[in-house]
Amino acid sequence: MAVETLYVELGERTYPIVIGDGVMQQVAALVQDAGISPTSRLFVISDENVSPRYLQPLKQALETAGYRVADCVIPPGEQSKSLAVYEQVLTRAIEAGLDRKSAILALGGGVVGDLAGFVAATYMRGIAFVQVPTTLLAHDSSVGGKVGINHPLGKNLIGAFHQPRLVLYDTAALRTLPEREVAAGFAEVIKHGLIADASFVDWLEEHAASLWQLDAERVGRAIRRGCAIKAAIVSADETEQGQRALLNLGHTFGHAFEALCEYAVLNHGEAISIGMCLAAKVAERIGFAEAGVYARTKRLLHLFHLPTDWPDGLEPEAVLDVMKRDKKAVGGKLALVLPRAIGKVELVKDVDEQEILTAMKKEAGA
Numbered sequence: 001m002a003v004e005t006l007y008v009e010l011g012e013r014t015y016p017i018v019i020g021d022g023v024m025q026q027v028a029a030l031v032q033d034a035g036i037s038p039t040s041r042l043f044v045i046s047d048e049n050v051s052p053r054y055l056q057p058l059k060q061a062l063e064t065a066g067y068r069v070a071d072c073v074i075p076p077g078e079q080s081k082s083l084a085v086y087e088q089v090l091t092r093a094i095e096a097g098l099d100r101k102s103a104i105l106a107l108g109g110g111v112v113g114d115l116a117g118f119v120a121a122t123y124m125r126g127i128a129f130v131q132v133p134t135t136l137l138a139h140d141s142s143v144g145g146k147v148g149i150n151h152p153l154g155k156n157l158i159g160a161f162h163q164p165r166l167v168l169y170d171t172a173a174l175r176t177l178p179e180r181e182v183a184a185g186f187a188e189v190i191k192h193g194l195i196a197d198a199s200f201v202d203w204l205e206e207h208a209a210s211l212w213q214l215d216a217e218r219v220g221r222a223i224r225r226g227c228a229i230k231a232a233i234v235s236a237d238e239t240e241q242g243q244r245a246l247l248n249l250g251h252t253f254g255h256a257f258e259a260l261c262e263y264a265v266l267n268h269g270e271a272i273s274i275g276m277c278l279a280a281k282v283a284e285r286i287g288f289a290e291a292g293v294y295a296r297t298k299r300l301l302h303l304f305h306l307p308t309d310w311p312d313g314l315e316p317e318a319v320l321d322v323m324k325r326d327k328k329a330v331g332g333k334l335a336l337v338l339p340r341a342i343g344k345v346e347l348v349k350d351v352d353e354q355e356i357l358t359a360m361k362k363e364a365g366a
């Protein structure tokens with residue numbers, strides 16, 4: 001696949017998303033183009049699964065170009081998006097002597113990206129950062145500048161909007177991704193289709209088998225379409241005053257599942273897969289969506305080996321309580337992103353809580 005560049009248009013803070021097989025080799029030139037000069041000290045944050053594969057070549061490419069590079073490797077998984085790990089990484093950054101001209105590189109999936117971005121947003125009140133995503137899901141998480149960590153009481157409750165200077169997406173890294181993480185990534189790809197592009201959904205259905213096998217040309221196209229949908233929404237509504245909330249399809253349910261499972265058991269893609277089904281179920285129940293949206297959503301998620309059943313052991317009432325801490329809720333009143341049709345969703349602020357609870361109880365078999 002040739003290298004393709006998309007842009008998140010934010011005036012003076014506009015930044016490129018450079019996508020291609022092997023583009024990590026161009027890291028030094030691209031970081032410099034992003035305004036980060038070799039006089040800046042760099043700090044690469046990665047995790048224990050990613051670093052043995054990709055950290056040394058990245059550091060070497062940067063050091064050869066004259067950058068001084070320190071690193072910090074965190075345990076893999078959602079539980080690292082915590083206050084404790086955040087503090088450890090900050091300590092390491094201070095020890096490494098980062099200053100206001102330094103920059104942070106996030107080398108990994110969404111966990112590394114969200115945490116590293118939050119460190120960058122808060123270190124000395126904010127320094128530059130670069131996203132180097134290595135998962136399929138990170139076609140979503142590396143774009144848009146939502147950075148943050150979890151609290152035991154709720155997902156992403158501590159965070160900031162802090163845009164990267166550059167997203168450097170080397171699709172070669174996807175070849176080492178475990179199948180479960182490939183599926184999780186497709187959940188966000190599917191989400192982008194469900195919210196904004198019915199013909200993309202048709203295409204995903206048609207090519208599910210080869211996409212699942214990570215056919216390079218088609219996966220590249222899926223990533224570009226997902227990034228383009230997200231970039232357009234972020235460019236129009238950076239801080240979620242309106243339409244950016246649509247990117248949250250399935251997340252009010254999914255985030256509650258993740259928190260109640262103590263950020264283990266279900267990964268983010270799996271949680272929002274179940275959440276997108278529930279959103280479709282509620283939408284059909286209240287006559288908001290046209291008939292068939294739920295069945296098609298579920299079938300599509302199954303084509304990509306994603307779960308859609310209610311998570312074992314969770315009580316619908318407890319899930320509803322956690323959902324009320326969702327960032328779209330105001331005054332304890334839930335706002336849900338619901339589908340009207342495939343490729344079209346809306347933010348609905350007055351869904352009857354009883355309808356949501358009944359839909360969840362039916363799914364839970366309660």
Ligand SMILES: NC(=O)c1ccc[n+]([C@@H]2O[C@H](COP(=O)([O-])OP(=O)(O)OC[C@H]3O[C@@H](n4cnc5c(N)ncnc54)[C@H](O)[C@@H]3O)[C@@H](O)[C@H]2O)c1
Nearest residue numbers: 049076077109110111134135137140141146173176177268
């Ligand atoms: N900021 C946003 O806009 C945004 C959007 C979507 C999701 N997110 C967040 O992203 C996180 C999920 O991201 P994720 O699914 O990438 O999870 P992740 O970062 O935990 O990565 C998944 C697993 O794959 C491993 N891994 C990563 N790259 C690999 C590679 N190339 N080869 C082998 N193993 C590799 C990781 O070590 C981890 O075990 C969640 O915390 C979610 O809330 C944020």
Ligand SMILES: O=C(O)C(=O)C[C@@H](O)[C@H](O)[C@H](O)COP(=O)(O)O
Nearest residue numbers: 140144146155156244247248251327
């Ligand atoms: O970028 C956004 O906006 C999204 O909602 C993308 C989501 O996929 C992502 O999981 C995001 O982190 C959720 O944001 P939150 O504000 O609900 O925490």
Ligand SMILES: [Zn+2]
Nearest residue numbers: 188251268272
């Ligand atoms: Zn998400």
